[in-house]
Amino acid sequence: MRRLETHVDTASATYRAYREHNLALADELRTTLHAAKHERTQKALDRLAEQDKLTVRRRLELLLDPGTPFLEFSALAANRHYDGEAPQALLVTGIGVVSGREVVVIANDSSLKGGAWYPITTRKIVRALEIALENGLPVVHMLDSGGANLHLQDEIYATAGHIFKQQCQLSAAGIAQLAVVFGYCTAGAAYTPTLCDQTIMVRERGAIFLAGPPLVKAATGEIVSTEDLGGADMHTSVSGVADYAVDSEVDALELARDVIAMWARRGKADVDRRAPEPPYHDPLELYGIIPDDVKKQFEMREVIARIVDGSLFHEFKPDYGDTLVTGWAFLWGMKVGILGNNGVIYSEAANKAATFMQLCDRDGIPLLFLHNVTGFMVGREYERRGITKDGAKMLMVQANVTVPKLSVLCHASQGAGNYAMSGRTWDPRFLYAWPNSRSSIMGPEVAADTLTHVRVSALRRQGTDPTPEEIASIRDDVIAHFEETYHSYYLTSDLRDDGLIDPTDTRNTLGMSLSAVLNTPIVRTPGGVLRI
């Protein structure tokens, strides 16, 4: 490994302009995250207090080991959906440390709408359980939801069933689950605590039943109190549906920590490790490195130098296929194989990437994809040289390696380039995006040109010749659609990533993600390494 040299001129006008731009983005992200996580109306907070309930953030604070990190997923989920009435999709998910163990936490936010499920809420739970399942992480369900938002029931129902199936799969995989019941778990939701190995209920607050007292009365005429029907004492001393009854949320969380402390502590996958050291080059310089426009290029090695331990990197095939950087480094002391784009992927780059992934797979080294890709190179010459064939090799290898994959959308991530770099649909273990990043099927200008050409041709076939204004309008509509839907905030709102992150948080985010993936054994794919 060699220390990466930097060619960034921090005194340059470009650097300063980029820096200003990206600091503004970081600031916007921080503000937006804060609003989603913490800002609630006084009315909402008063209502929680009336119910003698803690905020979900306070519950988390009491659950997690003090002084340990929390890797939160998709805090901006639903931020561009449902008119913004369900910040963070009224759910907090993440990986935290409880009693020294990494656990996935899934916690309802009942400060708004009674913590109701929206379609994105359901998908966020499914994704969190998927993370638990893939990475062998125990789950703590902190349940306090009024149930599904019935106006959106069809979309919710389409995915909600996955949750319970995943809970069963987790159990089969030997992964522990604990439920802490702060509110009502009615109907289908009653199965979440019941499918857990252990369940704690708060007296007078938590309840589990297939139908609540009003429905029971309507159905059978029976009049019964909530506590009697599905309260903590009933379930822990009579039905056995739950295991521990406590008087307060604070006691519940304390006990949860105690329960988790009794769980088995599994060893981690044996990967090459060394003592962690911070990057030699200052990560804050990332703000001046990332361009202020997604179309502008930058050097991915400068990013790698500000993420990995000691800025040390062993580059593979440094002189071949130079639009894709490949090599090994340590991140928070754990070895990782990095693939980073420097723009368009050519055949050589694709082939180098395929070989590199096979090498990492052979050695059981997790892969990290740093996206800045506009796609595979197009044109007569490249088609004749079989760019699609080389792209297909890269896709084939990437899809089938069994080492864990992590992705970060650093800038552009478009077209099949996104697929080749293990975009969301290729199921990397974790995928994060920077706020400046944009991801779509193609660039908006290309799309606009294409669509405008199609529309204008159609109009001309009908005998109308659009005015330049009309053409501009067609073009603007396409651009506007792209601007909205390829935007990082829109994508994260729809759970196309595991969260928008500030570029300077990339190192810790990836460190925690790598630590998480090592909770399952790394299995290598049979077969040799092809020099392609």
Next chain:
Amino acid sequence: MTYEITLGAGDAHAVGVTRHGTRATVTIDGLAHQGSLRPLGDAYELTLGDRTERAWVVVDHDTIHVHAFGRGWTLQLVDPVERARRGVDSADVATAPMPGTLITVCVEAGQAVAQGEVLVVIESMKMQSEIVATRDGEVAEVHVALGESFDRGAPLVGLVPIDTEDV
């Protein structure tokens, strides 16, 4: 884990510890401090924030003796959950854990009993079990006569409720 720790006759403080190798984050009443306790010769080197002190420490269950700052100190640790549970258990009435027969009566009404003291002995399923007082108090009534049978959950011995005890 958060426990309550009391120094001498002082107030209880909520203390939590998260370890990071040899270092630890010690949270005292919600404020986090970086700390460590490393062996140093026959004693320990205690570090908390920027303060370092030599300390000798002896742990006797939840009583912790520390010699530091030129003198010995005794600290008491309490698990609030355990305490809360004890509170719940200390009911006014000792009930039968299983159906059985009363074979020995150890107390009578008006008698003062200490927590853990045997009240009665019952026999059930060929096993004899002692029923003990869950708290200090005064016996109000022995509900079952010698040789009498009872069902699970039947009241066996009532204690004078705490509220009225001092009246």
Next chain:
Amino acid sequence: MSLPAKVLVANRGEIAVRIMKTLRQLGIASVAVFHAEDREGRAVRESDEAVELFGDTPVGAYLDIAGIVAACRSTGAEALHPGFGFLSENADFAEAVMAAGVTWIGPPPSAMRAMGDKITSTRLAAEAGVPILPGSDGAVASAEAAVAAAELTGYPVLVKASAGGGGKGMRIASDPDDLREAFGRASGEALASFGDGRVFVERYLRKPRHIEVQVLADAHGHVVHLGERECSIQRRYQKVVEESPSPFVDAAMRAEMGETACALARAVGYVSAGTVEMIADEGGDFFFLEMNTRLQVEHPVTELVTGLDIVAEQIRIAAGEPLALAQEDVRMDGHAIECRIYAEDADAGFIPATGRLALVRFPAGEGVRVDHGVVEGQDVSASFDPMIAKVAVHGATRAEAIARGRDALQNTVLLGTVTNTAFLERVLAQPAFAAGETHTGFLEEHADALAASSADADVERCLLAAAALASPRFDHRLAAPEPLASMGAWGT
């Protein structure tokens, strides 16, 4: 005569260990006697051989005269050192030992008897010219009789109930009118409290000091004194801090007190080491209290300033050797202070504490002497006196000794029970102590200043952290995995 080849130490704990140390230095074999509770004790470990004693109680075992004499016989001990406490002032025991042909390392039984009786000892002291606290000869019948008695004692006087105790029926009077009123009140109070209205009158001493003189007398009529010790710092009539010399006593007073003490020793035909206890008032007048016919607990301070080994002197004297030093050979060099470490809660009325001494570390170094009889892991039980150790220090000046004493106390680590080390350190830290303003009411007078102050917030935090980090409740297996642990609270 030659020194005995083997000596039985009829005691336990620190004093037994201390005597054995001298025996070893003199090349004499030691025999320990012990009750089962002390089997693992330091005295048994340090001895060359040990004999178990039995008794109804642990203390009773050490009072078993027949058992101890039998132990002398069975082990062939040629002499016996009784230490202090237990049977050390029991003349019958001394006679039984001697009757068994064993040398008694102590005074003749006749001297023990003479000094053991309050009335006899006071009379003998008066005859030997030792000042006696003036007072009425028995109860006074009337206020006028009280005034008449006070003419002889001098004012102020203390009117005290004959049947009294606990301050009831006790009045101080500074002139005859005062006394007449005090007589009436004290007598009435005494009648009400004890059903006995008789009162007597004696000279009242303001801020009295307990000062005692160490004497050594051989069997050949030579008597020397080793200067004085002041033992005014007392709680519940028990000494806790002793020093030598007394900050109150000058050379002239020392000579006068020493002469007096020697005269008394001669008068009773005293042999061995003994102590004449006196009480001194603010004006420098001193009066006889009693004579202790044994080694004192606080003898180390005298040893530290004189450089003598009093136990060795006792053994040589018992062997018939003449004193090797004359009065002018006795030098008092520097200053020594001894603090008695008790297992007790000084902050809660000095109630005795128990517990297992899980960790024991005593201070060491120049000018520090520790006499103790404990071993790590030992239980401190209520069976015996709660004294664990004596930490004595020596310095060129009193200030140096105080500083050294404070340092030594701060470095006395006794974990597992409650001890008074911090309290003793606060005593030495008092400005009034530094100024030598010591008297028997010192601890009451300075009670507020001596009360334990609560630890400052910073110290408390450190202690809470130490407790938490040491407690197995905060399980090491709950440590966060790396690298998460190193990331701190990132993301929260």
